[in-house]
Structure formats: C-alpha cells, structure tokens
Amino acid sequence: MVDYRNYIVWQKSHRLVIDIYKTTASFPKSEQFNFTSQINRAALSIPINIVEGCGRETQKELVRFLYISSGSAHELEYLIQAATELNFIDSNESLKLLSEVAEIKKMLYALIQTIKKQL
Template identity: 55%
Template sequence: MVDYRNYRVWILSHQLVLKTYLLLQTFPTYEQFNLTDQLRRAVVSIPTNIVEGCGKDTQKELVRYLYISSGSTHEVEYLLLLSKDLGYLKEIDYLQLQEDVVSIKKMLAVLIKKIKQTIG
C-alpha cells in the first residue's frame, strides 16, 4: 500500500475538487441534478480512484485505478468545456481549471508509465 498523500497528482486533483465545488455554486439551480451533479461526480472520481488504487495490494491494481482516474479527468475536461460554452463558467475560471486538468492528465500518464515499468 502507498500513502496517496505523497503523490503530487493526488494533491492537485484534491485542489481541483475544491475549486470546482466552489464554482458549481454559481451554476443555475435547474442544472443541479444534471450537469452540476455529473461534474461533481466526475471531479471527485479523480482523487478518489487514486486513493482507492493506493489501498490495493499490488502495483498492477494501482495502475488500473490510475487509468480510471485518468478517464475521469478526460470527462471533467469535457464537462468544463460544456459549462463554459453554456455560459456557466467565466472564461478565466475555465482556463484556470483547464490548466489544472491538463497538469493532472500529464501527471497521471507519467505515473502510470513509471509504475508499469517497475512491474514489467
């Protein structure tokens, strides 16, 4: 088992959750059970799957959960774009979140590659 708090990608993804939750408060109430809920679930899935993978017994299982986390990151990327295009996110907020998402995607890819090299 690995302590997830030692991974910078977990720290950044946790911060992304906090930023996203704050911005979701400004979304229209009629989106509460649609886009807002979907974005909330997807963004929380990123650090959650890192945590779950770190609790597994093997590196292979960790990689599996990191891939799930990466998939959620791609989902968040699209949902943020949609939110901006619908006028729910200001351009500046979108660009800041997008920068975070891209960083997380890159970090996950590097981490997955590194772990896969150690397990053969």
C-alpha cells in the same frame, strides 16, 4: 500499499475538487441534479480512484485505478468546456480549471508509465 497523500497528483486533484465545487456553486439551480452533479462527480472521481488504487495490494491494481482517474480527468475536461459554452463558467475560470486538468492528466500519465516499468 502507498500513502496517497504522498502523490503530488493526488494533492493537485484534491485541490481541483475544491475549485470545481466552488465553481459549480454558482451554476443554475435547474442544473443541480444534472450538470452540476455530473461535473462534481467527475472531479471527485480523480482523487478517489487514486486513493482506492493506493489501498490495493498490487502495483498492477494501482495502475488500473490510475487509468480510471485519467478517464475521469478527460471527462471533466469536456464538462468544463461544455459548461463554458453554456455560460455556466466564466472563460477566465475555465482556462484556469482546464490548465489544472491538463497538468493532472500529464501527471497521471507519467505516474502510470513509471509504475508500469516496474511491473
């Protein structure tokens, strides 16, 4: 087992969750149970799966959960793009969030590759 707090990718994805929640707070109330919920869940899924993977017994299981985190990062990227086109997110905020997601995706990929080499 690994302490998830030691992973910079977890730290960055946790920060992203906070940023996403602050951003979605201004989404239309009519989207509270639809778009807002979906984008918040996608963001939360990234650090949650890192945490769950770190709690597993093998590195192989950790890699599986890192792949799930990566999938959620890809999903979140699309949701941010769609929210921007729907004018739920300001374009400057969107660029900032998309940059954070891109960095997290790269970090997850690198971590997965590093762990896979050790298997």
